[in-house]
Amino acid sequence: MTAQVENGNLDLAAVVRECPEWFHSIELAPNVFTPGRKSAAVLADEWRKMELPDLRGKSVLDIGAYDGYFSFAAEKAGAARVVALDHYVWSVDMAGYMEDWRRSRSTGESLPPPHESRHQRPDELPGRKPFDAARRLLGSKVEPVVGDFMSMDLSTLGTFDVVLFLGVLYHLENPLLAARKLRSVTAPGGLLVVETEAMEIPGLEERPICEFFPGQELNNDASNWWSPNAKAIEGLCHAAGFQNARVWNAKAPSLSARLARAIPVLVPGSLTPKRYRAYAHAR
Ligand SMILES: C[S@@+](CC[C@H](N)C(=O)[O-])C[C@H]1O[C@@H](n2cnc3c(N)ncnc32)[C@H](O)[C@@H]1O
Numbered sequence: 001m002t003a004q005v006e007n008g009n010l011d012l013a014a015v016v017r018e019c020p021e022w023f024h025s026i027e028l029a030p031n032v033f034t035p036g037r038k039s040a041a042v043l044a045d046e047w048r049k050m051e052l053p054d055l056r057g058k059s060v061l062d063i064g065a066y067d068g069y070f071s072f073a074a075e076k077a078g079a080a081r082v083v084a085l086d087h088y089v090w091s092v093d094m095a096g097y098m099e100d101w102r103r104s105r106s107t108g109e110s111l112p113p114p115h116e117s118r119h120q121r122p123d124e125l126p127g128r129k130p131f132d133a134a135r136r137l138l139g140s141k142v143e144p145v146v147g148d149f150m151s152m153d154l155s156t157l158g159t160f161d162v163v164l165f166l167g168v169l170y171h172l173e174n175p176l177l178a179a180r181k182l183r184s185v186t187a188p189g190g191l192l193v194v195e196t197e198a199m200e201i202p203g204l205e206e207r208p209i210c211e212f213f214p215g216q217e218l219n220n221d222a223s224n225w226w227s228p229n230a231k232a233i234e235g236l237c238h239a240a241g242f243q244n245a246r247v248w249n250a251k252a253p254s255l256s257a258r259l260a261r262a263i264p265v266l267v268p269g270s271l272t273p274k275r276y277r278a279y280a281h282a283r
Helices: 012-018 040-049 069-076 094-107 126-138 175-185 230-239 255-262
Strands: 022-024 027-029 036-038 059-063 081-086 143-146 160-166 186-200 210-212 226-228 245-248 274-282
Touching (some): 027 126, 059 069, 069 126, 081 126, 126 143, 230 274
Parallel strands (some): 022 036, 059 081, 081 143
Antiparallel strands (some): 245 274
């Protein structure tokens, strides 16, 4: 039986029986949160860091929506239309995959990426169940679209006032093509919001640089390919036709980084990338 909100009350245990694995902690009823791997506090902090404009009456596209936290937040903030686009995790039984992933962490065995795993079932979309359950329980009108942003016909989507591209860039094989596609779905005068894994190499902040991960080097996750620095994120946006790009949240350079900038070869380890999550606005 599917979980329901009755008289404002929600049986969270029934929700978890229906969907055991959540990525997002979503408040389904007052103080009732799904048990997401990303906590409600982290998500609220990310939402705040995005420095979004007033969303009332706006159209919003959330690419890589996963369980839909940011789509539902945009709807709650008054967006007139919200489209939640995903395909990758929606095609996988993430409850089964995460069980294997947790076991692989303790045994050290290597794990294929979700799309090559035994849990991949694109015809059934098992990974969309949490999004669907949250949408139903919230009484939401967010429109789910199943599609690979990189290969689907984007003209079927139209253009949007605000495009959210959160936690997706570093999963893509071709970030420049992605930036061009993002330009095509951003309405004239619209805003692209990017959140991504990023890095800085002390002393080389002024050069656009991306680190490449051929295997599972980043977070033991074979689906992570790239980590750009702030200049590379700006450069990607400009190369794709955005006029203005602004990146923030870079960590303040440490003393050794400042020294490295002055005398790079004399500071041991100065070329080690410093990792952080970057935010960007492009128009
Ligand atoms: C790290 S999760 C980020 C989820 C959410 N945006 C957030 O920030 O919490 C990456 C998401 O991007 C989706 N994704 C990856 N490649 C995609 C593609 N080519 N088209 C659409 N979604 C994609 C994955 O399925 C997953 O939901």
